[in-house]
Amino acid sequence: MTHLPLKAGLAALALFSLGACSAYAQSVGEQEYMRSCGTCHGVDGTSNTPFSDLLTVAPPDLTTLAANNDGVFPMLQVIHMIDGRSGLRGHGSEMPIWGDRYADDADLAGTYGAELIVRGRVLELAEYLASIQQ
Template sequence: MTRTGFIYTALAAVPLTLGPALAQDVGKEEYVQACASCHGDSGLGDGPLAELINVPMPDLTGLAAANDGAFPMLEVIQIIDGRTGVRGHGEPMPIWGDRFKAKAAPEAGDYGAELVVRGRVLALAQYLQSIQK
């Protein structure tokens, strides 16, 4: 494994090993890079690209409230990943699992890339859990 591949693999484990505060920072950075352009900086669905998309952009800060106060972690993970058939808001949402894996696979290999995907998706989900109203 190359040095960069090792770094990708190590970053995938960040949400699991560094504790909630640092994992939230990693998740927030992932959110800014992957989600904010559509969902907005605060997760309210008011990103600069939201008006260009054919389906209403959901308010990500109300996921727990819409689920009787419990954050739907597994569903959120599946929607972000997108590879399990569970798709977000009518399906124009990118399949982040494929995108993350394609970026990581050349250096981390298939198995290492899958670790990267899971770490990045989990970091995003944990961040979304942290911004619930």
């Protein structure tokens, strides 16, 4: 005997949980963006900020990354650019190496725990950038 109301309820709960997790991740990514990137790239990601004029290399408009890549958000390249520890450096050499900074913040978690925290923060930020594409 199957319990359709129970299965339907569990399915609804799973869908709600996925939506809640997605909304939570976006808000965490947005917070990370405001804390780490907003000063140079602007609150809306278009790099329209008075501070960007003071930089030696102009920061790119982050809302056009997909448009500049045939409509596909370049997730892996963005992750590498944010992390900065792979040798791929954003904006020449002016962009901070966020992977190192995030690792310094997380060093109490131990070597492996710190790396998980770094990767999580970078991924949250990359997911947020994907969500603001024009």
